[in-house]
Amino acid sequence: MFEDRLLVWKFKRGSEQAFRRIYEKYVDDLLTLAANLLHDTNAAEDVVQDVFISFVQSAEEFHLTGSLKGYLSVCVANKSRDWLRKNRSQVNMELAEAQAVQSATDGPLQLATQSELLQKTNAAMAQLPYEQREAVVLYLQGDLKFRQIAELQNVSIKTVQSRYRYGLEKLRSILNHELER
Amino acid sequence: MKNTQIENLIKQLRFKATAQTRDRILANILRTQRAQKLEHPAVTKPSVWRIIMKSPITKLAAAACVIIAVTFGLNIVFNKSVSTASAAEQILSDAVKAVEGIRSVYIEAKMRTEPQDNFSYIDLKLDFVPLKMWKKVDDAGQIRWRIEKPERLAVMDGNSTILLIKQINGVKIGPCPNFNCFDCWCGHLLNVENLLDSELQNAGQRSNSELCLRRENVAGKEKLVLEIETRAQADYTNDYLKNKFISTSDNKRVYYFDAETKLLEGFEIYVHAGDEDVLVFQTTDIQYDPEIDEKLFKLELPKDVVWFQEPKILPDNEKYARMSPKEVAQVFFKACADENWDEVLKFWPMSTVPQGLKRYLGGLEIISIGEPFQSGFYPGWFVPYEIKLKSGEIKKYNLAIRKDNPAKRWQFDGGI
Numbered sequence: 001m002f003e004d005r006l007l008v009w010k011f012k013r014g015s016e017q018a019f020r021r022i023y024e025k026y027v028d029d030l031l032t033l034a035a036n037l038l039h040d041t042n043a044a045e046d047v048v049q050d051v052f053i054s055f056v057q058s059a060e061e062f063h064l065t066g067s068l069k070g071y072l073s074v075c076v077a078n079k080s081r082d083w084l085r086k087n088r089s090q091v092n093m094e095l096a097e098a099q100a101v102q103s104a105t106d107g108p109l110q111l112a113t114q115s116e117l118l119q120k121t122n123a124a125m126a127q128l129p130y131e132q133r134e135a136v137v138l139y140l141q142g143d144l145k146f147r148q149i150a151e152l153q154n155v156s157i158k159t160v161q162s163r164y165r166y167g168l169e170k171l172r173s174i175l176n177h178e179l180e181r
Numbered sequence: 182m183k184n185t186q187i188e189n190l191i192k193q194l195r196f197k198a199t200a201q202t203r204d205r206i207l208a209n210i211l212r213t214q215r216a217q218k219l220e221h222p223a224v225t226k227p228s229v230w231r232i233i234m235k236s237p238i239t240k241l242a243a244a245a246c247v248i249i250a251v252t253f254g255l256n257i258v259f260n261k262s263v264s265t266a267s268a269a270e271q272i273l274s275d276a277v278k279a280v281e282g283i284r285s286v287y288i289e290a291k292m293r294t295e296p297q298d299n300f301s302y303i304d305l306k307l308d309f310v311p312l313k314m315w316k317k318v319d320d321a322g323q324i325r326w327r328i329e330k331p332e333r334l335a336v337m338d339g340n341s342t343i344l345l346i347k348q349i350n351g352v353k354i355g356p357c358p359n360f361n362c363f364d365c366w367c368g369h370l371l372n373v374e375n376l377l378d379s380e381l382q383n384a385g386q387r388s389n390s391e392l393c394l395r396r397e398n399v400a401g402k403e404k405l406v407l408e409i410e411t412r413a414q415a416d417y418t419n420d421y422l423k424n425k426f427i428s429t430s431d432n433k434r435v436y437y438f439d440a441e442t443k444l445l446e447g448f449e450i451y452v453h454a455g456d457e458d459v460l461v462f463q464t465t466d467i468q469y470d471p472e473i474d475e476k477l478f479k480l481e482l483p484k485d486v487v488w489f490q491e492p493k494i495l496p497d498n499e500k501y502a503r504m505s506p507k508e509v510a511q512v513f514f515k516a517c518a519d520e521n522w523d524e525v526l527k528f529w530p531m532s533t534v535p536q537g538l539k540r541y542l543g544g545l546e547i548i549s550i551g552e553p554f555q556s557g558f559y560p561g562w563f564v565p566y567e568i569k570l571k572s573g574e575i576k577k578y579n580l581a582i583r584k585d586n587p588a589k590r591w592q593f594d595g596g597i
Contacts, residue, residue: 006270006274009270016211019210019211020207023207025200025211026592027203027206028195028196028198029199031196031198032194032195032196033503035196036194036196041196045198045202048193048206049206049209049210051208052206052210053210054252057213082520097359115540116188118190118193118194121187121190121191121194122194125191125194127255134189137191139192140188140191140192141192141194141195162361168184168187168188171187172182172184172187173182175182175187175190176182177341179182
C-alpha cells in the first residue's frame with residue numbers, strides 16, 4: 001500500500017517510470033475485472049485502456065485516499081457500466097455467446113488457468129444479472145468492501161449483500177446442474 | 182458445491198493479457214500522456230525555499246540545517262522542486278531499492294550498553310561495546326542471521342533462534358524471526374531493507390523540523406546524509422525507562438548514503454539527554470554481499486548450559502500469582518539470603534539456578550525494599566531494592582518482574 005502512495009506521488013510529478021510500475025502492477029487485475037463484468041475481452045481491453053487514460057489525464061487533481069487498486073477497480077466498474085449502456089443491443093448477443101467468446105484462445109485475454117471447471121464457472125458468471133455479477137466480481141476480485149460497492153451501485157449495503165448472496169446461489173445452482181450432467 | 186468453493190473458483194477466474202496486448206494498451210496510454218504534456222505543460226511547482234520560509238517553524242529548521250552545513254563546510258542539497266520530507270522519501274526509496282537485491286550483509290557497530298545485556302539496552306554513561314552482525318538469504322529465500330556482542334550471542338539458522346548468554350551459560354531457544362532479538366535494534370538494523378522502508382513509511386508524515394538533509398564530501402566521496410528526529414514512545418510520567426532503549430529515547434538517527442549507489446553506508450544514533458546529544462550507536466563497517474561462512478549460522482553450545490523456560494503451573498501456583506510486586510521482591514531476596522534455590526527457581530525463568538548466580542546472590546542481606554513502580558511500555562513492575570552481598574558489596578537497583586506468562590506467576594526479568 002505504501003509503495004502505491006509513493007508511486008502515485010512520483011506519478012503526479014510526471015514520472016513515466018512510476019506510471020509504468022502502476023500499470024504493470026494492476027493491469028491484469030483490472031482486465032480480469034472488466035472481462036468478468038463484460039464477458040467481452042475486446043471491450044475489457046478498451047475499458048481498462050480508458051481507465052488508465054483518465055487516470056493519466058487527472059493526475060494533477062488525483063488524491064489517493066484509500067487503496068489504489070480499490071480506486072482503479074471502481075473506475076473499471078464505472079467504465080464498464082458506461083460501455084454496457086452504449087452497447088446494450090450488442091451485449092445481449094455477446095452474453096448469449098459468452099462461453100464461446102471466453103474459450104477463444106486467440107483473443108487479447110485468456111483465462112490464466114484453462115481448467116474445465118473454471119471455464120464452466122466463467123460461463124455461469126455470464127448468466128448472472130449484471131448487478132449481481134458486479135457485486136460478486138467487485139467483492140471477490142476487486143477487493144472492494146460491500147460499503148464501496150453500495151456507493152457505486154447507489155443502493156444500501158444490505159441490497160448489495162443480497163445481490164452477492166443471490167449471485168452465489170445462482171452460480172451454485174448452475175454449476176451443480178452442470179456437474180451432474 | 183458450497184458457497185466457499187464457488188468463491189474460491191471466482192477468485193481463480195483470472196484473465197491474463199498477452200504481452201502484445203499489454204504493450205499495445207500501455208503504448209496507447211503513454212501516447213495520450215505525452216500528447217497531454219505537450220498541450221498542457223506542467224504547472225511550475227513552488228520552490229522549496231518559498232515553502233520553508235512561509236512557516237516560522239520550518240524557517241527555524243531550515244536555519245538549523247544551514248548552520249550545521251556552514252559549521253561543517255557542507256553543501257545543502259535540497260532539490261528546489263520538492264520539500265524536505267519528499268526529498269527524504271526519495272532518498273529512502275532509492276536506498277530501499279539499492280538493497281533490494283542484496284543477498285548478504287555484514288555490519289560492525291559499537292553501542293553504549295552492557296556486554297551481557299539484551300541487544301536493545303543502552304546506557305548513556307557506559308562505554309562502547311562492539312557488535313557484529315551477519316545476515317544471509319539463500320536461493321530459496323531462507324533467511325539466516327547472527328548477532329553477537331562480547332557476552333551475548335543470537336543465531337537464527339533458518340528454523341529457530343538460539344540465544345546464548347555467556348556469563349551464565351543460559352540458552353533460550355524460540356521460533357524465528359520474532360524472538361527477543363531480531364525485533365530489537367540490532368536485528369532491526371541488520372534487516373536493512375525493512376529499516377529503511379519503515380523510515381520511508383514515516384518520512385512523509387514528518388515535519389521539516391524533524392528532518393534534515395545534506396550532502397557531505399567524505400574523503401572525496403559524495404554522501405547524502407539524512408537526519409531524522411524521533412520521539413520516545415509511551416508515557417514517561419515515571420521516566421525510569423527513558424533512555425534505556427533506543428525506542429524509549431528522544432533521539433536523532435543519522436543515515437549516510439553513498440550519493441551514487443544510494444546504499445546505506447553508515448548509521449548513527451544520538452540520544453538527546455538534557456543539553457547534550459550522546460552518540461549511543463554507530464556503525465563502523467557495512468559490507469554488502471560479502472562471503473559469509475555457513476558455520477556462523479550453526480551454534481555450538483557449551484557444556485552445562487542452563488535453559489530458559491516458561492514457568493509451569495505449580496501446585497501452589499495461586500500463592501505466587503497473588504503476590505504483590507513488593508512481596509515478590511521480599512520473598513525472592515529472602516530465598517537468596519537463605520540459599521533456598523528451590524524457592525528462587527519459582528521466580529527464575531530457567532531450568533535451574535545458574536551456579537554463578539548462586540555464588541553472587543547466596544547469603545545476601547536485605548537492607549531495604551522500596552515501593553514498586555511502572556514505566557513506559559514495560560508490561561511488568563520495577564521494585565527498588567538495596568542488598569548487601571556476601572562479598573560486602575552494597576547493591577542498590579530495581580528488580581524487574583513480570584507475570585505475562587501462561588502460569589500467570591511473577592518471574593524475574595532483569596535488574597540484578
